[in-house]
Amino acid sequence: MTIVTADLKEAFKKAPIKGMMDNVMEQFNSAADQINLHPNIRKILSITNNEIIVNFPVKMDNGDVEIFTGYRVQHNNALGPYKGGLRYHPTVDIDAARALAMWMTWKTSLAGLPYGGGKGGIKLDPTRYSKGELERITRRFTFALADNIGPEHDIPAPDVNTNSQTMAWIADTYMSTRPPAERTANQHVVTGKPDGIGGLEGRDRATGYGVYLSIKFWAEKNNKSLEGTKFIVQGFGNVGYWAAHFLEKDGAKLVAVQDAFGSVQNQEGINVEDLFKYSQINDGSFGGFPNAKPVDKNKFFTLDCDICIPAALGNQITIENAPQIKASLIAEGANGPTNVEGEKVLLERGITIIPDILCNSGGVVGSYFEWLQNRNGELWQLDEVMVKLHKKMKESFDKVYDYSKKEDVDMRTAAFCIAIERIEKAYIQRGIFP
Numbered sequence: 001m002t003i004v005t006a007d008l009k010e011a012f013k014k015a016p017i018k019g020m021m022d023n024v025m026e027q028f029n030s031a032a033d034q035i036n037l038h039p040n041i042r043k044i045l046s047i048t049n050n051e052i053i054v055n056f057p058v059k060m061d062n063g064d065v066e067i068f069t070g071y072r073v074q075h076n077n078a079l080g081p082y083k084g085g086l087r088y089h090p091t092v093d094i095d096a097a098r099a100l101a102m103w104m105t106w107k108t109s110l111a112g113l114p115y116g117g118g119k120g121g122i123k124l125d126p127t128r129y130s131k132g133e134l135e136r137i138t139r140r141f142t143f144a145l146a147d148n149i150g151p152e153h154d155i156p157a158p159d160v161n162t163n164s165q166t167m168a169w170i171a172d173t174y175m176s177t178r179p180p181a182e183r184t185a186n187q188h189v190v191t192g193k194p195d196g197i198g199g200l201e202g203r204d205r206a207t208g209y210g211v212y213l214s215i216k217f218w219a220e221k222n223n224k225s226l227e228g229t230k231f232i233v234q235g236f237g238n239v240g241y242w243a244a245h246f247l248e249k250d251g252a253k254l255v256a257v258q259d260a261f262g263s264v265q266n267q268e269g270i271n272v273e274d275l276f277k278y279s280q281i282n283d284g285s286f287g288g289f290p291n292a293k294p295v296d297k298n299k300f301f302t303l304d305c306d307i308c309i310p311a312a313l314g315n316q317i318t319i320e321n322a323p324q325i326k327a328s329l330i331a332e333g334a335n336g337p338t339n340v341e342g343e344k345v346l347l348e349r350g351i352t353i354i355p356d357i358l359c360n361s362g363g364v365v366g367s368y369f370e371w372l373q374n375r376n377g378e379l380w381q382l383d384e385v386m387v388k389l390h391k392k393m394k395e396s397f398d399k400v401y402d403y404s405k406k407e408d409v410d411m412r413t414a415a416f417c418i419a420i421e422r423i424e425k426a427y428i429q430r431g432i433f434p
């Protein structure tokens with residue numbers, strides 16, 4: 001076993017460093033081979049439909065003007081309007097937006113939603129800007145995107161470093177630039193809004209709750225209890241925090257956490273709410289948290305635990321750390337956290353991966369509920385939302401799990417196969433215009 005891993009490591013060292021786009025394409029092509037995807041449909045799904053890049057000026061607090069670059073990539077809309085988040089991060093570029101848009105196409109298809117996939121964002125470090133500047137950047141970006149987004153065309157949502165406030169600014173800007181009689185009818189141009197202005201009760205916890213449910217379903221299938229199970233979380237934002245919150249309620253123990261500010265561990269357990277409150281009053285940082293010790297950030301994934309939840313950025317689990325990972329389950333809260341080489345090592349070592357397009361799909365399912373609610377002029381209660389989310393996650397999980405057992409493939413391949421087959425069927429039924 002170890003010998004093969006070492007061989008793989010050597011082989012991959014010689015290969016060029018790959019980006020997220022290479023990962024998603026390799027994942028797609030291997031699933032397409034598995035299901036013998038029609039070659040014409042493979043061609044269509046291998047490229048993005050539209051790629052929008054906008055450069056726009058924004059007035060800074062000191063009176064200077066700064067130029068920003070924003071992206072929106074619309075990968076595929078065979079099943080419905082493009083859907084996916086907007087992230088604000090220095091790593092945002094066209095390649096990242098393409099890869100993330102593709103993952104959204106598979107995610108919405110797998111979840112059985114009437115959506116396609118899109119993704120975008122702005123290349124910036126949001127910690128460098130004031131709230132007022134971020135508001136003006138967001139509004140000007142929305143104005144620049146103009147009719148490239150729309151409630152029945154392309155519906156953005158929160159992602160890394162964007163939140164309900166960001167969505168409120170987008171919704172307000174978009175609605176304000178419509179003719180008066182159309183304004184309120186456009187509220188569903190974005191999802192993930194605050195619950196006072198058409199947002200869904202529980203949308204904040206939807207992704208993290210879905211991550212938790214995926215872990216719970218996996219434990220149930222394998223006759224394991226979550227009581228006393230040790231888990232580590234990378235990223236303590238919306239996804240990581242809520243996943244940890246629900247896992248702790250079931251008796252699991254958070255033993256280490258990492259985010260952009262640092263990494264801490266305590267094998268006796270870290271109280272999730274205490275850590276959350278501490279980081280809230282310390283500008284998001286764990287530094288100095290009294291009940292845990294700092295750990296070397298490069299050792300984080302190799303810490304002792306049963307479950308590892310990467311809930312931050314892509315390409316975190318690679319050939320460099322995969323051979324030392326102790327967890328027996330990886331639950332992907334982030335998009336693309338495990339690269340293809342890292343995954344090969346994990347699978348070879350018998351580690352299960354609940355793939356991103358299943359594991360973190362609670363977020364987009366919550367978005368779909370919000371969109372329906374706005375479209376139909378309804379307001380749903382939190383308990384109703386949680387029940388519906390549970391039902392959707394269970395259906396998707398069972399589909400993927402059963403497929404992986406039946407076809408003897410890993411869960412990512414299973415999830416991709418189901419997602420791609422649904423899109424293939426839509427193309428076969430519709431045909432290609434003209």
Ligand code: GLU
Binds near residue numbers: 083085086191361363
């Ligand atoms: N950004 C989230 C994701 O990657 C949510 C997307 C959405 O709700 O449209 O799944």
